[in-house]
Every structure is written in C-alpha cells, then in structure tokens.
Amino acid sequence: xxxxxxxxxxxxxxxDAASDRxxxxxxxxxxxxxxxxxxxxxxxxxAEAEHIDAKKQWVMPGCIDLHVHLRxxxxxxxxxxxxGAEAAALGGFTSICCMPNTKxxxxxAEVTRFxxxxxxxxxxxxxxxxxxxxxxxxxKQLAPYSELAKAGCVAFSDDGDPVADAGLMRRALxxxxxxxxxxSCHEEDRNLSxxxxxxxxxxSLRLGLKGFPGVAEDVMIARDIELARFTKGKVHICHVSxxxxxxxxxxxxxxxxxxTCEVAPHHLLLDDSCCETYDTAFKMMPPLKDNEDIAxxxxxxxxxxxxxxxxxxxxxxxxSKLVEFSRATVGILGLQxxxxxxxxxxxxxxxxxxxxxxxxxxxxxxxxxxxxxRLSVGSDADVIVVxxxxxxxxxxEDIRSKSKNxxxxxxxxxxxxxxxxxxxxxxVVNGRLASEMALNTK
Amino acid sequence: MVDHLLxxxxxxxxxxxxxxxxxxxxxEVSERDIKKVPTLRGKTIVNVFFEPSTRTLSSFDIAGKRLxxxxxxxxxxxxxxxxxxxxLDTVRTLESMNPDVLVMRHSESGAPHFASRYLSRTSxxxxxxxxxxxxxxxxxxxxxxxxxxxxKKRGLEGLRVGFVGDVRHSRVARSxxxxxxxxxxEVRLIGPNTLVPxxxxxxxxxxxxxxxxxxxxxxxxxxxxxxxxRMQLERQEEHYVPNLDEYSKEYxxxxxxxxxxxxxxxxxxxxxxxxxxxxxxxxADGPRSLIRQQVTNGVAVRMAVLYLxxxxxxxxxEVGHG
Numbered sequence: 001x002x003x004x005x006x007x008x009x010x011x012x013x014x015x016d017a018a019s020d021r022x023x024x025x026x027x028x029x030x031x032x033x034x035x036x037x038x039x040x041x042x043x044x045x046x047a048e049a050e051h052i053d054a055k056k057q058w059v060m061p062g063c064i065d066l067h068v069h070l071r072x073x074x075x076x077x078x079x080x081x082x083x084g085a086e087a088a089a090l091g092g093f094t095s096i097c098c099m100p101n102t103k104x105x106x107x108x109a110e111v112t113r114f115x116x117x118x119x120x121x122x123x124x125x126x127x128x129x130x131x132x133x134x135x136x137x138x139x140k141q142l143a144p145y146s147e148l149a150k151a152g153c154v155a156f157s158d159d160g161d162p163v164a165d166a167g168l169m170r171r172a173l174x175x176x177x178x179x180x181x182x183x184s185c186h187e188e189d190r191n192l193s194x195x196x197x198x199x200x201x202x203x204s205l206r207l208g209l210k211g212f213p214g215v216a217e218d219v220m221i222a223r224d225i226e227l228a229r230f231t232k233g234k235v236h237i238c239h240v241s242x243x244x245x246x247x248x249x250x251x252x253x254x255x256x257x258x259x260t261c262e263v264a265p266h267h268l269l270l271d272d273s274c275c276e277t278y279d280t281a282f283k284m285m286p287p288l289k290d291n292e293d294i295a296x297x298x299x300x301x302x303x304x305x306x307x308x309x310x311x312x313x314x315x316x317x318x319x320s321k322l323v324e325f326s327r328a329t330v331g332i333l334g335l336q337x338x339x340x341x342x343x344x345x346x347x348x349x350x351x352x353x354x355x356x357x358x359x360x361x362x363x364x365x366x367x368x369x370x371x372x373x374r375l376s377v378g379s380d381a382d383v384i385v386v387x388x389x390x391x392x393x394x395x396x397e398d399i400r401s402k403s404k405n406x407x408x409x410x411x412x413x414x415x416x417x418x419x420x421x422x423x424x425x426x427x428v429v430n431g432r433l434a435s436e437m438a439l440n441t442k
Numbered sequence: 443m444v445d446h447l448l449x450x451x452x453x454x455x456x457x458x459x460x461x462x463x464x465x466x467x468x469x470e471v472s473e474r475d476i477k478k479v480p481t482l483r484g485k486t487i488v489n490v491f492f493e494p495s496t497r498t499l500s501s502f503d504i505a506g507k508r509l510x511x512x513x514x515x516x517x518x519x520x521x522x523x524x525x526x527x528x529x530l531d532t533v534r535t536l537e538s539m540n541p542d543v544l545v546m547r548h549s550e551s552g553a554p555h556f557a558s559r560y561l562s563r564t565s566x567x568x569x570x571x572x573x574x575x576x577x578x579x580x581x582x583x584x585x586x587x588x589x590x591x592x593x594k595k596r597g598l599e600g601l602r603v604g605f606v607g608d609v610r611h612s613r614v615a616r617s618x619x620x621x622x623x624x625x626x627x628e629v630r631l632i633g634p635n636t637l638v639p640x641x642x643x644x645x646x647x648x649x650x651x652x653x654x655x656x657x658x659x660x661x662x663x664x665x666x667x668x669x670x671x672r673m674q675l676e677r678q679e680e681h682y683v684p685n686l687d688e689y690s691k692e693y694x695x696x697x698x699x700x701x702x703x704x705x706x707x708x709x710x711x712x713x714x715x716x717x718x719x720x721x722x723x724x725x726a727d728g729p730r731s732l733i734r735q736q737v738t739n740g741v742a743v744r745m746a747v748l749y750l751x752x753x754x755x756x757x758x759x760e761v762g763h764g
Binding site for chain 2: 200201202203205206207208209277278319322323324325326327
C-alpha cells in the first residue's frame with residue numbers, strides 16, 4: 001500500500017480538553033500520527049500535503065463511545081460490526097466500545113478476535129470490545145478475564161443483565177484490578193424493576209404501564225460503590241439516569257473511590273412524557289425520566305461527576321418495535337446523533353464547548369484508560385473536523401446502521417462531522433464515507 | 443377519518459352525556475319481547491379478545507346482535523409465551539375483511555391505541571387494555587348512577603365517589619376516575635399504600651383533587667358512591683398484600699362499615715366479585731347494591747357506543763324505532 005499523503009487541517013478552531021487548547025491552530029497528520037500542532041501559517045510549507053480548509057469549523061479529537069451494541073455475531077440483521085463502525089465514523093466517533101451481548105456472548109478470545117477481525121475489514125472506526133463479566137452473561141461463573149484482555153477487550157460488562165450476585169461481583173472486581181481494567185455496570189435490581197417498562201411515576205400509574213422505579217438503579221449503584229471501596233477495583237457506571245445515582249457517584253468520588261460514569265444523550269433530551277402515546281421508539285433501559293432526574297444529570301455533567309457521554313447505541317429491527325409497548329425491544333440508535341445533540345446543548349449554554357469535548361473525548365478515554373481522545377504531537381491521529389453551524393434534518397436515509405430505530409428522525413440537528421480521521425486514515429470525507437466514494441468512482 | 447373509543451381520558455362532558463343519552467334510549471330495546479332493532483343492519487362488528495373475558499365479550503356480542511349487526515367473536519390467547527402472529531398482523535388481517543368496528547380487549551396497556559394508529563377504515567373500541575382504560579365499563583357505571591340518582595332528584599354531578607381496593611391494577615378505576623373528574627365530582631382512592639400509591643394524588647390525573655386514603659373508615663365518610671374493585675389472588679405473590687385475609691380485614695366493603703360511615707351510599711362493582719374479600723355478601727346482595735343493574739346497562743351502553751361509531755354517517759340520530 002502506498003504511503004498516505006500527509007494532511008494539514010488549517011484555519012479551524014482546535015478544541016482539545018486534554019491539552020487545554022481552544023483556539024486557532026493548524027494540525028499536521030503524518031504516518032497515522034499527529035505530527036504537529038502549530039499557530040496558523042506555520043504548516044504552510046507542506047506543499048505535498050493534502051490541505052483541508054477548516055475555516056469556521058472545529059477540529060477535535062475523535063469522539064469515543066464507551067457503550068454501543070453492534071449485534072455481530074448473532075443478530076446481523078440489526079447491525080454488523082461494519083455498519084456500526086461506519087455509522088460511528090459518520091457520527092464523529094473514532095473509537096467505539098461494543099458490549100458483549102452478542103450471540104454467542106463475548107466471553108471468549110474467539111468472539112473477541114472475530115469482532116476485531118470484522119472491525120479491521122470494515123476499515124472505519126476503531127472497535128474496542130468489552131468482554132463479559134460472567135460466562136454467557138448469566139451471572140454464575142466468571143469469564144476468563146486475562147484471556148479476554150489479551151485478545152483485546154478493554155473492559156468487562158454483563159451489559160443489560162446486571163450482576164445480581166454481589167459475591168461474584170466482588171471476585172470479578174478483584175481479578176480485574178490485577179489487569180487494570182474496569183467493570184462497566186448496567187445498574188438494576190431486577191426484584192425492584194420487576195418487568196417495568198417506563199419510569200415509575202404518576203404518569204406510569206395513569207398510563208397503566210408497569211413502572212421501573214429509579215431506586216432499582218440507585219441501590220445497585222450504591223452496592224457497587226461499596227464493593228469498589230472494599231476491593232479497590234475499578235467500576236464504571238453505565239447510562240446513569242437518576243439524580244440520586246449522580247449524587248451517590250459524586251460522594252463516592254469525593255471519598256476517593258475508583259469510579260467513573262456515563263450518561264446517554266436521550267436521558268438528557270427526552271423525558272418520560274414521550275411515553276404518553278405508547279410509542280415504542282421511546283422505550284429504553286433505563287427508561288426516560290422526569291425533569292427532576294434530568295436536572296440532576298445536567299448538574300453532574302457540569303460539575304464533573306459525569307465522565308462521559310455514551311450513546312448506548314442499540315439497533316433494533318422495525319418489527320421488534322412494532323408491537324405492544326410492554327413487549328417491544330428496548331433502546332435506540334445513537335452513534336450519528338450524539339455529537340449533534342451535544343453541540344445543540346452546548347449552543348444552548350447548558351455545557352461549555354470545552355466540557356462538551358471532554359465528555360465526548362478525553363473523559364471516556366480516561367474512564368477506560370484508552371490512549372485516544374486527545375490531540376497532542378505524537379498521539380494517534382484520531383481527528384474530526386466538525387461544522388458546528390450546519391443545520392440538517394435527520395432523515396432515515398442518513399442512518400448508516402442497519403436498523404432505523406431513532407426517535408430523533410425528523411428532528412433538526414445542529415452540527416455535523418465533515419471529516420473523520422482514524423489513525424490518520426481519512427474515513428469520512430466531506431460528510432461521506434471514503435469507502436463509498438471510492439466505489440462510486442469505479 | 444374514522445372515530446374510535448379508546449378511553450374516557452380526553453372526552454368532554456358533552457361527549458360523555460351523548461353516550462349516556464344514547465344508551466338511555468337503548469335501555470328499552472332490551473326490555474321488549476322482540477329485542478332487536480335494525481339500526482346496524484349490514485354492519486360487521488368483530489370482537490377480538492386477546493385476553494379471556496366472559497361478561498364483556500357476551501355484553502358486546504349481545505349489544506351488536508340487538509342492533510342487527512353481524513358480530514364475530516375472535517378469542518386469541520395473548521400470553522407472551524405463546525408466540526404467534528403479532529398484534530398488528532392480527533388486526534390488519536381482520537381489517538382486510540372490512541368490518542366496521544373492531545372491539546378489542548388486550549392484556550397490555552396501550553395495545554388498542556397502538557393498533558388504531560395502523561387501521562384506516564375500522565373504528566376501534568377499547569374493551570379493556572391492561573391496567574389502563576375500560577371506557578364502556580365507566581360509561582355503564584355512569585348510566586347506572588344516573589338512573590339511581592334520578593330517583594333521588596339528583597344528577598350525576600356533585601357526587602362524592604370512592605374507589606376501594608386495587609386501584610393500581612384497575613383499568614375500570616382509571617376510566618371512571620377520568621369520567622368523574624370531568625363531571626366535577628370528588629374522587630377518593632381508598633386502599634393500602636401498595637395498591638393505592640400516593641403518586642395517584644400527585645397529579646397523575648392532571649389535578650390534585652384526587653385524594654388518597656389508606657384508612658377505609660375515613661375514606662368512606664360521607665360518600666355517595668362506593669366503587670368496590672376486584673382483588674386478585676396473584677397480588678399476594680407479587681407482595682402487594684401479605685395475604686387476602688389481612689387485606690379483607692382492613693378493606694372489605696361491608697354493611698357494618700357502610701352503615702356507620704356512608705349510610706346513604708350505593709355500591710357498584712365491575713365484577714367478577716370475590717365475596718368476602720373486597721365486598722361482603724350482605725352488601726353485594728343488599729339494597730345498596732346496583733351490581734345487577736350495571737350488567738343490564740352494559741348492553742345498552744355498548745349498543746350506544748357501537749351505534750355512534752358504526753352508524754352510516756348522515757343517518758338520522760333517532761334510535762329505538764323499528
């Protein structure tokens with residue numbers, strides 16, 4: 001393969017929370033790395049390089065999503081590693097961590113390697129597998145953590161099946177502490193959530209839908225905080241959705257416990273009133289909450305309690321959503337909407353621009369101890385160029401995923417990743433996949 | 443654009459009275475020797491029940507037949523274990539046979555609302571969805587109350603109505619609460635914290651005029667209407683009540699309690715009753731009970747609902763002739 005041409009991105013506003021930069025900088029990509037970051041004009045002599053004019057645009061580290069579902073192996077009609085990785089690249093995500101709830105579950109090196117091979121063949125964003133905490137995610141027997149780590153897993157999780165057995169959770173934390181890898185936990189006490197399909201509230205009572213009380217999440221967060229305190233292991237809390245959960249994590253952090261957490265954009269932008277019409281597009285786990293919880297989540301975003309935005313990208317085919325609310329699959333797509341939705345929140349003054357970049361890049365990197373999410377000389381060239389002022393209506397045709405289950409279809413979005421570089425590879429060019437453009441020219 | 447009756451929530455006072463007035467004119471049909479009018483001749487009504495039911499299904503069936511409609515009853519088990527055709531495929535298949543009305547009972551809340559969005563030519567009548575609504579039951583309760591209070595020279599408004607028992611799981615209660623709130627009546631919910639959570643009082647119905655009582659005596663005080671709700675055995679296994687004995691000691695609607703705290707009240711119950719659990723035999727069979735009138739009125743109310751949804755537009759509003 002011929003050596004890729006160097007690329008100079010000039011004229012843009014470079015925003016990088018990790019190096020505390022927010023200003024006019026030009027950036028040189030060479031040999032897959034960030035070769036130079038300079039004041040405007042300095043990199044002009046690179047005449048052999050491809051020049052990208054980023055005037056009025058943002059240059060950011062590629063975003064990292066700690067929580068996606070790629071459905072391969074096992075449910076390839078919903079999503080594949082390739083379509084997921086391509087959706088990620090189009091959405092400005094250069095690294096995505098995929099949950100182990102595949103069929104079979106990712107509880108062996110074979111499955112991990114299979115996913116990584118698919119990802120390599122896809123040639124889009126980086127795919128970083130998350131291994132299972134227990135065999136088949138059944139909560140009975142520990143998964144082979146060392147084998148999984150050697151094969152490439154960056155964290156462990158039983159995903160939507162919370163680890164009910166506190167004793168097993170303790171040993172898992174102790175083992176993974178040796179590997180320096182976090183346990184990423186979906187927090188739910190099933191005896192409390194009890195088949196609930198929407199937030200338990202006056203509204204769920206009126207609608208006659210089984211309520212899922214916020215406390216089902218809070219008690220498990222509290223348990224895992226205490227187990228992390230006891231074992232000194234590393235806990236990452238998935239999709240925190242309650243104000244009380246944020247408060248528990250805030251206190252744990254003040255106590256010096258090794259804990260991080262993520263929040264999903266839909267929990268910030270949608271509330272449980274969306275369930276009024278029994279529209280299954282708004283069915284997710286944890287369920288959408290009320291304004292009080294949303295205010296708690298936003299407070300956590302602002303004060304640093306929340307480390308990362310993660311989409312919980314959950315592709316589901318149309319048929320599995322075209323049923324009674326209580327019987328519908330849970331979850332929505334997220335990879336192509338997270339960045340624009342965060343830009344919207346930032347434009348509305350909810351978050352600073354710097355904090356937004358932190359939540360999408362360096363925060364998630366720090367949570368899973370990943371070497372990405374920052375722009376410094378010598379780092380891997382995971383870079384995106386974002387047009388923050390581009391307004392566009394999100395249409396089903398824009399969705400790269402195999403499934404189309406997004407409640408944001410039809411919504412006007414603000415901001416779009418126009419260029420995505422993954423390890424220096426120019427994967428998205430002017431908002432389109434480079435691989436597709438190459439095909440079209442053949 | 444076809445009309446549906448999916449719930450009482452959102453109906454105006456005049457719409458409620460329209461159903462009741464129409465039902466009133468149908469009451470007499472069922473008292474005739476020949477219990478049939480030609481009003482819906484040539485119309486087809488499909489009663490599709492995804493949950494077992496005896497009284498509601500037979501009531502709808504009789505109502506349709508007394509209006510001369512062709513009625514077909516389809517009973518489909520809806521246990522999620524029995525995986526078969528989807529709800530949507532079932533109702534679309536039925537719609538392809540061009541019925542005028544689909545009467546639907548389903549164990550999951552919102553199922554008829556979901557189905558109605560995908561039907562273009564067929565009116566949907568909700569015959570009970572999960573723990574959400576059961577609009578024809580609320581209307582027949584109102585018709586029964588209206589008849590009773592007319593004899594006392596009172597109307598349906600300005601009443602104090604108390605629901606006793608498992609409000610949490612009751613679609614009958616939800617539909618009736620909406621109706622009584624629309625009519626401006628005082629609504630009380632009476633039962634243990636587990637079955638009548640305080641969240642009901644916190645704006646669940648868009649008003650803070652719904653009051654929750656954990657104490658039966660206090661809740662009954664001064665009521666005009668007591669609605670006793672069915673208590674199901676499985677609530678014990680789900681930890682909502684310690685056992686049915688403990689429940690009935692605290693919450694059974696008995697003549698002793700009514701005589702003491704709500705001496706002028708009348709009692710209704712949507713059925714089927716668990717005698718000795720939520721209602722005592724002396725109440726069910728006593729002079730306060732309007733339970734059998736409820737069942738009789740069920741047919742008239744369902745005739746009214748079917749008539750208003752299925753009649754040929756432009757036809758005269760006069761009913762009962764023939």
